[in-house]
Amino acid sequence: MPNISPIPAFNDNYIWLISNGNSAAVVDPGDAAPVARALAERSLTLDAILITHHHRDHTGGVKALLARWPEARLYAPAAEPMPAASGTALQEGDRLTLPSLGLELEVMAVPGHTLGHIAYHGQGLLFCGDTLFSGGCGRLFEGTPQQMHLSLSRLAALPEDTKVYCTHEYTQANLAFCHAVEPNNPELKKYLQNVAKLRQQGLPTLPSSIGLENAVNVFxxxxxxxVRAAAQHHAMAELNGDAEVFAALRRWKDDF
Ligand SMILES: [Zn+2]
Structure with missing residues (x-):
């Protein structure tokens, strides 16, 4: 299995660096400089860039990285603007093989945060961009709550031991919201303490896992x-079906 480590960028982004021997891939390089530094420190060649969605803090470094490593292949969602002309457009069900990293990943369409958002999964790994966060989910900039609920339900159905590589360190704030919704969830209480310790030491809380997220993440x-009762109480309305409960939770979190 390749080695996977976070490259911190901006205030709270992680650019995931996947490496094996001399080769590397990065996921959502919003900034080229920290990636170039990390590659140089480890004497790695950039073979591939994987993009989950079009937001600038996920794509801003693509052109500079391709200028420096012109052999690197770029993969990005088919339904969104391609961040550089040389890219391969991917959609639901496409497979992508990175032989130098021993990695084969499958593409899932996960609309909600943006309409063309994709996630990459395989070999027990999930790179989900701004769709699923630890204890949270992305804001609905383009999609509907129904779309996001379906996307998250599909991610939640992946094997429980799947490691979840989210692209922001939002965990602690997200868990404060989960705790407001489910103050008596014992798994959540345990996780809150672990996360507080990690953050005190300045360590990342990621990757998470699908099993952990299913246990603590109210979304x-x-x-x-x-969870349904808390959402109904907060919305002061009866909510019919899980997608409506999800929509109420998302609205609640937006003002939290
Ligand atoms: Zn985004």
Whole structure:
């Protein structure tokens, strides 16, 4: 298995560096400089760039990285503007093989945060961009709550031991919201303490796992009676179905 480590960028972004021997791929390089530094420190050649969606903090470094490593292949969502002309457009069900990294990934369409957002999964790994965060999910800039709920439900159905590589360090703030919704969730209480310790030491809280997110992340738990009750209480309305509960949670979080 390749080695995977976060390259911090901007205030709270992580650019994931996947490496094996001399080769590397990066996911969502919003900034080229920290990536170039990390590659130089480790004497790595950039073989591939994977993009999950079109936002600038995920694509801003693409052109500079391709200028420096012209052999690197670029993969990005088919339904969004390609960040550089040489890219390969990917959609639901496409497979992508990175032989130098021993990695084969499958593409899932996960609309909601943006309409063309894709995620990459395979070999127990999930690179989900701004769709799923630890304890949270992306804001609905382009999609509907129904679309995002379906996208998250599909991610939640991946094997429980799948490692989740999100692109922002939002965990602590997200968990404060989860705790407001589910104050008596014992798994959440445990996780809150672990995350507080990691952040005190300045360490990343990621990757998470699908099993952990299913246990603590209220945006994956709209079907849980206590979560539904809390959402109904906050919305002061009866909510019909999990997608409506999800929509109410998302609105609640937007003002939290
Ligand atoms: Zn985004």
């Amino acid at each position: 994956l738990r709209a079907h849980v009676p206590g």
